[in-house]
Amino acid sequence: MAAITLTINNELIGARQGQTILDVARERGIDIPTLCHLEGLEEVGGCRLCLVELQGSPRPVPACVTKAAEGMEITTHSDKLVEYRKMLVELLLAERTHTCSICVQNGNCELQTLAAKLGIDHVRFDYLHQQLPMDASRERFALDHNRCVLCLRCVRVCDAVEGAHTWDVRGRGSTSRIVADLDRPWGGSTSCTDCGKCVQLCPTGALFRKGATVGEMIKERGFLNRILERRRLAAQRRSA
Amino acid sequence: MNWVELVELAESVVARQQVCRLRLLVCCGTPCMAAGAEAVVVALKEKLAELGDPADLELVSTGCQGPCSRGPLLTVQRPGQPELIWQKTTPELALAIVEAALQQEPLPEQDRLPEDWPFFTRQTRLVLANSGRIDPESLEQYIGLGGYDSLAQVLIDMAPDEVCSGVVRSGLRGRGGGGYPTGLKWQLVHKENGPRKFVVANGDEGDPGAYMDRSLMESDPHRILEGMAIAGYAVGAEQGYIYVRGEYPLAAQRLRNAIKDAEKAGLLGSRVLDSSFSFRIDIRIGAGAFVCGEETALLASIMGKRGQPRIRPPYPAEAGLWDCPTLINNVETFGNIPSIFKIGPEAFSAIGHGKSRGTKVFALCGEVVNNGLIEVPMGISLREIVFDIGGGLANGAAFKAAQTGGPSGGCISAGQLDTPVDYENLQALGSIMGSGGLIVMGQQSCMVDVARFFMEFCLDESCGKCVPCRTGTVEIYRLLSRICNGSATNRDLQHLEQLCRMMKDTSLCGLGAAAPNPVLSTLRWFRHEYEAHVEERRCPAGVCSMHELPVHLLGEQLLQRIAASRSDGEGF
Numbered sequence: 001m002a003a004i005t006l007t008i009n010n011e012l013i014g015a016r017q018g019q020t021i022l023d024v025a026r027e028r029g030i031d032i033p034t035l036c037h038l039e040g041l042e043e044v045g046g047c048r049l050c051l052v053e054l055q056g057s058p059r060p061v062p063a064c065v066t067k068a069a070e071g072m073e074i075t076t077h078s079d080k081l082v083e084y085r086k087m088l089v090e091l092l093l094a095e096r097t098h099t100c101s102i103c104v105q106n107g108n109c110e111l112q113t114l115a116a117k118l119g120i121d122h123v124r125f126d127y128l129h130q131q132l133p134m135d136a137s138r139e140r141f142a143l144d145h146n147r148c149v150l151c152l153r154c155v156r157v158c159d160a161v162e163g164a165h166t167w168d169v170r171g172r173g174s175t176s177r178i179v180a181d182l183d184r185p186w187g188g189s190t191s192c193t194d195c196g197k198c199v200q201l202c203p204t205g206a207l208f209r210k211g212a213t214v215g216e217m218i219k220e221r222g223f224l225n226r227i228l229e230r231r232r233l234a235a236q237r238r239s240a
Numbered sequence: 241m242n243w244v245e246l247v248e249l250a251e252s253v254v255a256r257q258q259v260c261r262l263r264l265l266v267c268c269g270t271p272c273m274a275a276g277a278e279a280v281v282v283a284l285k286e287k288l289a290e291l292g293d294p295a296d297l298e299l300v301s302t303g304c305q306g307p308c309s310r311g312p313l314l315t316v317q318r319p320g321q322p323e324l325i326w327q328k329t330t331p332e333l334a335l336a337i338v339e340a341a342l343q344q345e346p347l348p349e350q351d352r353l354p355e356d357w358p359f360f361t362r363q364t365r366l367v368l369a370n371s372g373r374i375d376p377e378s379l380e381q382y383i384g385l386g387g388y389d390s391l392a393q394v395l396i397d398m399a400p401d402e403v404c405s406g407v408v409r410s411g412l413r414g415r416g417g418g419g420y421p422t423g424l425k426w427q428l429v430h431k432e433n434g435p436r437k438f439v440v441a442n443g444d445e446g447d448p449g450a451y452m453d454r455s456l457m458e459s460d461p462h463r464i465l466e467g468m469a470i471a472g473y474a475v476g477a478e479q480g481y482i483y484v485r486g487e488y489p490l491a492a493q494r495l496r497n498a499i500k501d502a503e504k505a506g507l508l509g510s511r512v513l514d515s516s517f518s519f520r521i522d523i524r525i526g527a528g529a530f531v532c533g534e535e536t537a538l539l540a541s542i543m544g545k546r547g548q549p550r551i552r553p554p555y556p557a558e559a560g561l562w563d564c565p566t567l568i569n570n571v572e573t574f575g576n577i578p579s580i581f582k583i584g585p586e587a588f589s590a591i592g593h594g595k596s597r598g599t600k601v602f603a604l605c606g607e608v609v610n611n612g613l614i615e616v617p618m619g620i621s622l623r624e625i626v627f628d629i630g631g632g633l634a635n636g637a638a639f640k641a642a643q644t645g646g647p648s649g650g651c652i653s654a655g656q657l658d659t660p661v662d663y664e665n666l667q668a669l670g671s672i673m674g675s676g677g678l679i680v681m682g683q684q685s686c687m688v689d690v691a692r693f694f695m696e697f698c699l700d701e702s703c704g705k706c707v708p709c710r711t712g713t714v715e716i717y718r719l720l721s722r723i724c725n726g727s728a729t730n731r732d733l734q735h736l737e738q739l740c741r742m743m744k745d746t747s748l749c750g751l752g753a754a755a756p757n758p759v760l761s762t763l764r765w766f767r768h769e770y771e772a773h774v775e776e777r778r779c780p781a782g783v784c785s786m787h788e789l790p791v792h793l794l795g796e797q798l799l800q801r802i803a804a805s806r807s808d809g810e811g812f
């Protein structure tokens with residue numbers, strides 16, 4: 001693999017061809033915030049939190065999908081970017097009803113952590129206070145739309161890793177909702193295998209295990225890379 | 241059909257038309273149909289039947305002739321005499337005109353449009369050259385006006401890379417709004433290696449107030465097919481798709497018929513014009529999402545997926561439909577192609593201004609006297625469009641702003657009326673060329689309200705994939721609503737600007753990135769109106785109701801009420 005050199009935050013950094021800016025930055029311990037990104041899943045580029053400034057580009061570029069290239073000059077934490085990230089997380093907090101004090105994920109939530117890291121102490125925009133329903137019709141799991149940030153991790157993992165494609169998106173814009181099968185209660189879904197992958201990958205408390213109470217839901221994400229690694233090895237063995 | 245047969249057919253059509261002592265062209269575009277064009281056609285048909293349907297009298301139901309607010313329009317052609325046009329034609333008037341023409345008497349002057357009417361004389365019609373002059377359902381009439389000649393010429397005389405460089409030399413740029421040089425795009429796709437390539441025409445026109453693409457598809461469908469076939473030959477594609485907006489059933493039907501006729505005549509399908517080039521075109525109908533006008537969303541929609549944009553690169557030229565190299569252009573861009581090869585790329589690039597060459601079709605609407613579809617050379621000033629072609633504002637009202645580019649564009653104020661209209665200038669003014677909607681507004685329009693209207697449109701049409709567009713549009717709409725109902729504070733105005741800048745920089749696709757343009761451009765040119773709303777709680781245009789108090793004034797009002805109740809001697 002060819003080696004390339006690029007500059008991140010005025011520091012010359014070596015990288016391998018094919019790596020994304022995010023990969024390179026994380027390897028060097030530069031913390032670019034992300035939400036929809038999850039290693040092992042196809043990128044969506046929807047949360048826009050990983051935007052970085054690239055010399056010569058009129059607009060910031062998403063680090064999760066932009067491949068590192070020779071001679072790139074990248075800034076990851078300019079004042080403008082930090083402000084944009086704050087506004088984006090504020091928009092997410094304002095969009096649905098994220099009440100941490102009654103959330104199963106309190107203390108283990110990626111959105112909460114992001115907000116704390118960015119120093120968000122208040123939201124400057126109107127809370128939309130959408131009164132969304134909750135789907136607790138599945139035996140072991142439940143879905144609370146009020147905590148969903150539409151990162152689509154559940155949709156992607158169900159489709160690409162579990163192969164069930166139970167989850168999809170209904171509607172558009174601010175009325176988008178995650179739906180099971182063709183918009184039926186999750187409990188009635190015939191494609192869902194109850195594997196719980198979506199629940200473990202959900203960054204907030206939108207998908208959770210029934211019976212968990214406030215702050216009790218701790219998610220385990222390591223399984224994704226274990227599965228993918230074993231599949232990769234199995235594929236290698238088959239081709240050999 | 242081969243080239244010789246094509247030329248022979250064209251000549252025979254022209255010869256037949258030349259012996260006509262009277263040709264009646266009734267505009268059957270959608271606005272004219274709504275105004276009663278059908279009754280005129282029926283009356284004229286009966287009259288001709290009464291006369292025994294003589295071969296030297298011809299009645300043609302054409303597509304859009306232009307001045308849409310004045311329909312139904314009737315154009316009369318007689319050999320050796322200037323062409324005359326009547327507006328607001330009734331069946332009686334039409335019959336009187338025919339009667340007089342047959343008796344060689346002077347034609348009625350009532351409702352006749354002057355021959356030197358600037359609406360027509362100031363236009364340069366290349367894309368719309370055939371619109372309103374042919375029956376869109378007739379392949380013969382299109383061929384009679386030189387149709388498919390450019391395709392034949394390209395297939396026989398030129399190599400594919402010569403065609404691409406011809407388009408480069410013409411200086412044509414994308415007419416969908418972005419303004420990317422069309423020739424460069426063609427060269428990119430031409431250079432790509434791939435077992436299959438595709439050509440896609442974007443007819444998913446969704447801007448409020450814009451109808452250029454619909455008119456073109458309805459009035460001259462073969463022009464788009466010819467442009468696409470030339471593109472297919474140039475880039476090496478054998479399959480084309482036209483993505484037509486779901487709300488345009490007539491356009492889809494006419495295109496379908498046109499494809500069928502062209503295939504039957506050997507102008508599309510296998511071995512086009514007896515050459516080794518094959519090209520098929522299929523129609524895809526949209527399902528009512530504005531975002532599908534964005535190229536990656538449109539391609540996803542054609543492939544049967546959810547119509548959502550994806551991050552570029554890779555651009556469609558590299559990986560488009562089913563990951564094959566795909567050329568995607570607006571239908572108006574394809575409409576320019578036959579003209580380029582008819583008059584020559586150099587002659588085409590002689591028209592225009594700066595880096596914008598050729599002409600642009602605009603849908604002129606709003607408070608202007610002459611509403612309608614116009615085609616003007618690039619570089620014409622907005623003043624000429626609004627006051628010469630458009631005839632100024634109705635009732636002599638004063639001009640306030642022109643909105644170009646729909647929800648992705650911006651408002652241009654009276655001070656900028658003399659700027660030549662081209663891609664760069666409009667962008668510098670904070671607007672965009674866009675697909676070509678041009679809405680003229682007078683003093684009674686409130687610019688905050690206008691911005692709110694467009695933001696409401698964007699919030700409805702956001703696909704929901706990226707956060708800034710999905711939630712940003714809702715929050716901007718709420719802030720604008722607060723300004724309009726009088727409850728906004730200076731802090732809200734500040735948040736509005738922050739949010740607009742953030743959205744512009746961070747949104748995933750063009751819809752979100754351009755959605756703040758109406759707000760930012762009105763903030764730039766009409767900031768005083770925003771300030772009047774916020775600081776003086778007053779709408780200068782008298783549109784907004786201003787019925788709610790800002791929070792910081794509520795206490796004051798409460799104190800006043802307490803004081804009033806005390807002086808009355810009553811308890812609060």
